Amino acid sequence: MTVTNVNLALVGAGRIGSHHARALAREVPGAVVTTVVDPRTEAAAALAAELGAQPIPSIEEAVADPDLDAVLITTPAALHAPAIITAATAAKHVFTEKPITTTIEDAHEAIDACTRADVRLQVGFNRRFAPGFAAAHAAVSDGRVGEVRQMRSVTRDPGPFSVDPAKIAPWTMFLETLIHDFDTLLWLNPGAEVVSVTAHADALVRPDAKPDGFIDTAMVTLVFDTGAMATAEACFEALYGYDVRAEVFGAKGMATAGCGRTSDMTYYGADGASWDTSRKDTDLLHTAYVGELDAFVRSVRGENVDVPGAEAGLRALRVARAAILSVQENRTISLKEIAE
Numbered sequence: 001m002t003v004t005n006v007n008l009a010l011v012g013a014g015r016i017g018s019h020h021a022r023a024l025a026r027e028v029p030g031a032v033v034t035t036v037v038d039p040r041t042e043a044a045a046a047l048a049a050e051l052g053a054q055p056i057p058s059i060e061e062a063v064a065d066p067d068l069d070a071v072l073i074t075t076p077a078a079l080h081a082p083a084i085i086t087a088a089t090a091a092k093h094v095f096t097e098k099p100i101t102t103t104i105e106d107a108h109e110a111i112d113a114c115t116r117a118d119v120r121l122q123v124g125f126n127r128r129f130a131p132g133f134a135a136a137h138a139a140v141s142d143g144r145v146g147e148v149r150q151m152r153s154v155t156r157d158p159g160p161f162s163v164d165p166a167k168i169a170p171w172t173m174f175l176e177t178l179i180h181d182f183d184t185l186l187w188l189n190p191g192a193e194v195v196s197v198t199a200h201a202d203a204l205v206r207p208d209a210k211p212d213g214f215i216d217t218a219m220v221t222l223v224f225d226t227g228a229m230a231t232a233e234a235c236f237e238a239l240y241g242y243d244v245r246a247e248v249f250g251a252k253g254m255a256t257a258g259c260g261r262t263s264d265m266t267y268y269g270a271d272g273a274s275w276d277t278s279r280k281d282t283d284l285l286h287t288a289y290v291g292e293l294d295a296f297v298r299s300v301r302g303e304n305v306d307v308p309g310a311e312a313g314l315r316a317l318r319v320a321r322a323a324i325l326s327v328q329e330n331r332t333i334s335l336k337e338i339a340e
Contacts, residue, residue: 009063010074013044020072022051039057059071063090069092081107085109100316128292151247151249173215182222203217
């Protein structure tokens with residue numbers, strides 16, 4: 001079967017951008033990375049040479065190419081909005097890593113730009129494409145779980161934590177880490193909306209950085225309009241590996257998803273049983289990353305594919321902004337207080 005090629009520009013040649021570009025080029029049929037955009041010319045040139053692409057320093061120059069179909073944005077979160085708007089204005093379809101933007105106002109501007117240009121906008125909520133999470137969603141959607149009562153979503157990054165806290169943007173915990181959990185909880189409770197958010201956060205891994213506003217550990221409680229309750233928790237250090245899990249409990253049963261094991265092999269020896277765990281998101285969730293990128297490429301071709309779009313990005317961002325406000329003011333936040 002002949003597959004129509006989709007030409008893409010990668011905007012942001014960092015760790016996750018490089019992973020996504022390689023996945024597109026090697027594992028997504030018909031995806032062609034033609035351009036690598038990054039102001040760090042050496043990084044752009046190195047990745048472009050590996051992929052047979054052209055290194056370009058600016059997104060404006062990249063989207064001027066009439067043969068370009070879409071843009072993949074993996075820049076720092078604060079730069080998502082202008083990149084989305086620039087791509088949409090040039091009539092290019094957009095895949096952006098989460099969050100959609102860092103502010104509600106920017107999100108609306110980006111969404112409006114895509115709507116005016118009639119281009120697709122997909123947000124990188126990769127857990128929707130992980131087999132276990134997709135199966136849990138199916139168990140809710142087909143009624144096996146029943147009316148949802150309680151939920152839980154967990155994200156713990158592999159340790160030891162070695163990043164300079166000063167290099168982590170403020171509120172990264174909510175805007176870039178827990179944003180995945182907020183989307184997961186919303187997705188696993190279809191038709192329900194969050195009505196209140198209560199968040200607690202601290203610097204338990206690096207307490208020395210707390211005076212500078214650094215946060216590395218958080219727990220958030222969500223209440224839905226159905227009465228269902230959920231918790232989202234995250235920490236920047238888990239010495240046992242990368243830990244991503246979810247649970248949805250209902251009137252008829254419960255579904256869980258997520259496992260940090262690298263395989264289903266368990267070793268049994270004199271000291272007991274043991275197994276290896278994933279230490280990178282690009283290992284644990286590689287299949288999910290490929291799945292979301294493949295879905296984007298197929299949607300650009302015009303296929304009817306269910307992907308997290310503008311609405312999903314905005315809903316999760318509103319919860320994240322409510323969590324930030326909850327920490328700032330040490331109180332429960334009604335989602336009505338957060339701009340729609």
